Amino acid sequence: MDTNAPRPIGILGGGPAGLSAALWLKNLGFSPWVADPADRSGGMQNLNFLANDWVLGQVGYTGPELAARHADHVRGLGIPLLQGFGPRRIARDDGGFSVVLANGSGETRAERCIALLVATGTRYRGAELLVGVAGIGTLPADRIVYGPYAFSAMEACCGQRLLIVGGGDNAFENARLLLGEARSIDMALRSPPRAQQVLRDAVAGKVRLHPSAVLAAVEADGGAIRATLRTAAGPVVLTVDRIHVLAGYEPNTAFLREIFVPAAAFEFDADGYLKTDAAGRTAVPGIYAAGDVCNPAFPNVVAALAQGARAAKTIELDLRRP
Ligand SMILES: Cc1cc2nc3c(=O)[nH]c(=O)nc-3n(C[C@H](O)[C@H](O)[C@H](O)COP(=O)(O)OP(=O)(O)OC[C@H]3O[C@@H](n4cnc5c(N)ncnc54)[C@H](O)[C@@H]3O)c2cc1C
Numbered sequence: 445m446d447t448n449a450p451r452p453i454g455i456l457g458g459g460p461a462g463l464s465a466a467l468w469l470k471n472l473g474f475s476p477w478v479a480d481p482a483d484r485s486g487g488m489q490n491l492n493f494l495a496n497d498w499v500l501g502q503v504g505y506t507g508p509e510l511a512a513r514h515a516d517h518v519r520g521l522g523i524p525l526l527q528g529f530g531p532r533r534i535a536r537d538d539g540g541f542s543v544v545l546a547n548g549s550g551e552t553r554a555e556r557c558i559a560l561l562v563a564t565g566t567r568y569r570g571a572e573l574l575v576g577v578a579g580i581g582t583l584p585a586d587r588i589v590y591g592p593y594a595f596s597a598m599e600a601c602c603g604q605r606l607l608i609v610g611g612g613d614n615a616f617e618n619a620r621l622l623l624g625e626a627r628s629i630d631m632a633l634r635s636p637p638r639a640q641q642v643l644r645d646a647v648a649g650k651v652r653l654h655p656s657a658v659l660a661a662v663e664a665d666g667g668a669i670r671a672t673l674r675t676a677a678g679p680v681v682l683t684v685d686r687i688h689v690l691a692g693y694e695p696n697t698a699f700l701r702e703i704f705v706p707a708a709a710f711e712f713d714a715d716g717y718l719k720t721d722a723a724g725r726t727a728v729p730g731i732y733a734a735g736d737v738c739n740p741a742f743p744n745v746v747a748a749l750a751q752g753a754r755a756a757k758t759i760e761l762d763l764r765r766p
Contacts, residue, residue, distance in 0.1 A: 450475040453759060454543055454557035456531055457696075459487020460745045461735025462563035463514045464752030466523050472760045476523055477555060479545050481530030485518075486511020487565055488736070489745060491592035499745055510745070529553065534560070535705040541730070559759050562700065562718060562726070562733040563752060566693035566743065568592060573609075573691055578661035587669060587686050594618050594688040601625045607671050607682060608651075609659055610690035611635060616643035618690055619651050630682055632657040632673050634691075654680055662687070695737050715740060724755030725762075732759055 451474045455462045458480035469476040484490055492507025502510060519525055529545040532552070540558040568591030574580045580588075589597070592614070598621060606626045608615050611633035619629050620643055629651040636655070637644055660674040665683060673680040695717045700710050711719040711727040718738040720726050726733050734751035736743040 447765070451763070452477060452540075452555070452557045454479070454541065454555060454560045455563060456480075456561065457487065457563035457565055457735070457737070458482070458485040458515070458525060458527070459563060459565050459735060459748060460489065460514060461565070461737075461748035461752040461755075462487070462561065463518045464749040465561050465563060465734055465756045466518050466752075467521065468753045468756030469759065470521050470523055472756060474759070477526060477557070478518070478523065479526040479529045479531060479543075479555070481528060481547075483528060484511070485515035485525050485527060487748075488592075489514075491568075493592065493595045496745060526553070526555075531699065531703055533703050533705060534708075536730075558730075559763060560731045561752075561755055561759070562697075562731065562737060563735045563748075563755075564696040564699075565736045565748075566695050568693050569691050570689070573689060574659065577659050579663045582664060583662055583669060583687075584664075588689065589686065590689045594690055595621070598622065598625060601686065603627050604685040605668070605683065606630070606686050606688060607632065607659075607669075607684040608688045608690060610688075610692065611637040611639065612690070612692055613639045613643060615639065615688075615690040616647060618688055620646040623647065623650055628652070628684075630654060630684065632659055634658055659687075693736070693743070695740070697737060713740070723758040724751060725758060 453476045455478040458478045466476040489507035489511040528547040532546045533544040543555045546552045570590040605628045608631045616639035657673040657675040661672040663670045708728045732755045734755040735748035
């Protein structure tokens, strides 16, 4: 056996989890490559327009700055970052996997690996959430903002009446940041608030919370929007200027059901998150997962970095030579 032969590991997803796994795999003697269909490495932190205050030792960096530091570290080690390329076909072959990648221009490339790590994260729920809302197509596009982009144009909210749809951390953080800017803030919460206590306390008594409320209809009303909420206590009609939809994330796992030859028997939870054991192994031998794609309970950068490192170590243990 040639002990100097390269030992390629394929990583799908170049966010914190995938890049951390790449670093660890390189240090552990493997030859990782990272494929990601996005233009830029670093994952969801590229959408975090604010400082990320939650990573020990990384003081004052915004999301995109942190993402760039992660990517620069990995790139500096000579690890290929196949940016713009996503997986189209994955076939099991002798001792590993053949992976066909393609980019948006139809360019393809073939890669091999002896193990595969899925670190494809999540995506924010957007316009698809409001498809059934009566009148939604009649509103000017700049009056409805989806997901992280609600944080990118805070000045546009100055003096505005705002309806925030959602009840998690992002929704409450958006409300907190806009307290000093907006004229009024209403929040429509379909289920009990899931946001951390500190964010809920910050807005308590300062925003109008509408519990068990679903946005049912919208209508242009002069320069404003008449929004009708369906609540347990009956309809509530609000006049607002902007609607911010911050209603959660879903895992990027659908492709796993489509591109494996033969089909691979992954296990998913009820919301489509990839199930792994405590060490990061999926139900499919040779395929591992890390980060938000398998961590709906505690999605954050530090957990993703740690899970990427853990999965890399598991791969090393599983592939040790006799
Ligand atoms: C607005 C916002 C603010 C946030 N603020 C903070 C914060 O302050 N502190 C904090 O700790 N966390 C924060 N988070 C959460 C944090 O960004 C995520 O928990 C973290 O990025 C998860 O890392 P990940 O690598 O698992 O997934 P991601 O960062 O989502 O990366 C997944 C990567 O996989 C790629 N991908 C998708 N599909 C495929 C595919 N089929 N094949 C290959 N690649 C694919 C994506 O393009 C992406 O680059 C924030 C998130 C958002 C959206």
